[in-house]
Amino acid sequence: MASASQLSTTSDAPSQVSMLQQSLTDTLLEQNRNPVYCSGTWRVTSNDIILFYGENEGTRRLAIQGATPAQLAHLANSCDKATFGVNQEDVLDESYRKAGKLDADRFAWNFQALNLVDRIKQVLFTMDSKPREIRAELYKLNVYGPGSFFKSHKDTPRGEDMFGSLIVVLPTPHEGGELYLRHGGKAWVYDSASELANLSEGDGPKVGYVALYSDVEHEVASVKSGYRITITYNLYFATEQNAPSPKPESPPSIEPVTALLGDLLAQPDFLPKGGLLGFGLLHEYPFPQREQTVTSIAPLEAVLKGSDRVIMNAVRQHGLNAALYIVYRATGAVYRSCEDAEVISQKYIQWSTENEVADLDRVLVKHYGGIVTISKHREDANEEWCWKKMTKEEHPITWITPKTTHNSFKDVYLAYGNQASIGHVYGTMVLVVKVGAPGDRYDLTVLEKTDADVDAEWEALVKEKEAERAARAEQPAEANELSESIPTSQFQRNCETLRDLISPLSARPPAS
């Protein structure tokens, strides 16, 4: 029957889209299986594991292989107490971290990390057809004697290009000191003590190692006996590789994602008028903290990790217009009855306030290329007349993987790091892709308004309002009620509030 087949076509079409969309979401979330760390043992020579430590005339040489407990105790006693960072301050608190440390200027060893780093690169960057070059920078030596531990923390980012840490565990007899790792709701344990103890005699010396992305939470369990000695390195992307190639070759792991994304875009019922496609990223990234300035997060595209790289590579393979954004949410008592407004921006703004920023959407749209994805300026929000039009243009996002939002970065300041640092804080980002209507998905137009656009719109609005007022003045009967709902003093107050909000944050003063 004609009508039946018509019915089934129309009811099948959306379900195919939603099925494809769900598969893409599932496939991407499954990419969560991309390793966030790798670990094992690594063969070394006895020369590799000779340590030199101390200062000036007091420098000592310690061959780890065959080292006596007294020699290891001397190393332990030569260490300073290890501190860590909380709320950007260096803290010594032995109820949180009990360990000895030597900074990189107080020790040296022969081990060359190059080949190990190469191995790590292959495991942690399988999604790249040509894995990124990485480099390891010697950071610290830590000694954990009996009763030593380090509770849960994330390693403090020391630059936008730092993506992880490498911990090398020396083959000294010890029990306990397991390293617990957690990320994205999953947990693992690396027990270097058992791995090193189980090596067969004839194998020659080996070290244990674990390399983890910096946003992986980790903790060292209490050492029960012996000395657990670790040498840590900070892992960076090497700068010469930092330019991402626009259309990378397709390595196997990204193929299903690329194919599903292609199938979804080919559906005429998927975003029939075009629109925005969003992917919440699974990892956190170091946002630069520079006082009183606003920084772009666009360069962080070069340092994406794990499944986040898979998403970006797939989107780039389709030649789509994509960029990294921060999702800001504006809440506040004023808008209690409305849905929270949401604005995306490529700018990381260091909100100095711990309070909610109720006018966030206005500030972002006017000054930071913000795009309104959910507007709080519903039709009934009369008192918001001056901003209503400018921000009413909603660009809703179809989320493939759940979004992450940010208002203030208060939480990250309070997080435990392995060093006090004011340089960077961890932040979450989303990838937003602009797609055109079916048949022409490759929409390269920009959504962000320029300052001139916003100023022109503002002027047009003021003129429009003035004209309305003038018209009402000629009809006195209804004028009072309406004009009272938008008194000039209210308008001025709005503008003043906005200026107050912007001035401590903006690098450039707002146009008066």
Ligand SMILES: O=C(O)CCC(=O)C(=O)O
């Ligand atoms: O020594 C270890 O195993 C880990 C040390 C650590 O997590 C750190 O120094 O940040």
Ligand SMILES: [Fe+2]
């Ligand atoms: Fe750490």
